[in-house]
Amino acid sequence: KKLEAEGIFSLNKRPKPRGIQKIGIITAKEGAALQDVRRTIASRWPMAELFLFPATVQGKQAPASILKALDQADDAGLDAILLVRGGGSFEDLFCFNDENIARRLAHMKTYTVTGVGHEVDTTLADFAADQRTATPTAAAQWITPDQKEVWQWFEQKRAQLIQSMNARMDQAAARLLQYQSNPYLADPLSWAQKKELELAAVSTRLKSAQASFAAAQQNRLASLRLQLNRQSPQARIQVELVRLGQLDQMLGQSMQEFARGQRDRLCRNASLLDAYSPLKVLSRGYALVSAEGQLVYSTADIQAGALVDVRLHDGTLEAQVLKTNQGRSVTGKNDRHDVQEEQ
Template identity: 45%
Template sequence: LKKRWPMMNVTLYPALVQGRDAPASLMQALRRADRGGHDALLLVRGGGSFEDLFCFNDENLVKTIYDLDTFLVAGIGHEVDTTLAELAADVRVATPTYAAQRVSRDQYDALRWIEGAKQFLTDRTRQMITHSRTVLSSYENNPYLRDPLMWVVEKQMRLDQLSGALENALTKRYEMACIRERSLKDALWAASPRHAIESGRQKLDSARGLLNQNTRTQLRHQKERFARSVALLDACSPLQVLSRGYAIVQAEGKVVRAVDEVRLGEEVRITVSDGTLKAAITKKEKTNG
């Protein structure tokens, strides 16, 4: 304790730590210490045999430890030794040395922390001084502070710019309002019944003209198609063929297309361009080919 934290106030309460009278001596010392108003109590002794440490297993001692109001650290014997008194304590450590370490602070750690805090405060103070100097320098070099009239002139110029910008914005807004008004009037006119009737009449006139034009065009196309069909039918008509000197021979109501389709002596019907002839077959001749 003197090595780790020499400024600590330590009060010793000696007691027997082995033998038959040890439990009573320990209980008496613990009760006195508990009334001493200490931050913590250490119940410690060095190593020994099982019999030497057996007094710390006393039932009354354990109950006394349990009833203490002060925080108690027990470090009895060596690390392998365990007694009931240690188990009843608030904290159990392996040895008396560990018990001292448990309730004390290392002065060298504290010194290192103080040195670190000192260095931190020194650095922080220097930073604050440097920052304050920078702020002071900016104030000293501020052109507005050196020449307040210049600040007023610049603000006046800025005010003139903003006034011009505001006037331009109002003018544009007025123009946009006029455009919007004209658009609204056009929209209202487009939505009015009169405009709808006028628009419908124009569409009807346009549709009537388009219908007449399409009708004339279709009629002309039909006439041309009919004329082509008539010409084609006329060109394919048998009467046209007969008018060029050809004839149609029929036997028994069928058109004769070959010599073998009629017999000698059979009557046939011959159609020419201006009438019909009846004849009998007297001779058949085949052409080569």
């Protein structure tokens, strides 16, 4: 939990390098793990270069020895480093749980692989390394390709290359045959002379076609000019100008007649309006009586004591009705005292 909190196990793991050739091995010099790794690499990839960094892998001195070997291997410019040990008890493998070893593995600049103990054994070094394998043999297998598989891969690529080259050769042969059957390549001079004759014939036809086209266009242009002269707008413009002058003269006369008719009509309407003007009727001694804005047409429409407006030809009177007499004229001499004038 302490190392996990420091991020030792979550640091970015380096990917497996391509073309691993220089391999460092950190283990006991006389241990069985070293022999297993050598034997496995020799059978799988014998061209690899192996560099041993011996270390104590059991006991109290093991952590310091392993740390020293890790420092030496990390500075040796290798492609990968194997930290391996054969099987043993939990106590035998406990040195690989050292905190400093885990921290050093997490900060290595070289790709690291662990193979400690057997399948069921797991240490803190396994969690901190870039890759964990079950055993030293598995670590050697992980870090090296199988030469037989590589040989098969090369054979497959060789067959594909041969097939591709044969296909390209077939294409080149077909193209060569096509070139050889080409009349230009077979006899360039005859081909050029033939093409020269064809070009001369085409040039003659082109000149003839150009002359025919030019003559046809000249004839068409002459015809269009003749039609244009026939449809010249000059004569029509003169006719329309005369017609426009006549219409302008007729319009002026019509406007004068219309204005005289409107003046005569206005005079007649003014005479009729003056004849029927209510002011003239009032000037002959008549009056208009209204109460509350409504004209009074009958004595039945008004009550005694009501206020009325009396419109004369030269002004308005405000009066109060003292009483009403039906059937008698309100303008008689005997009834003049029935109306009281008010300012």
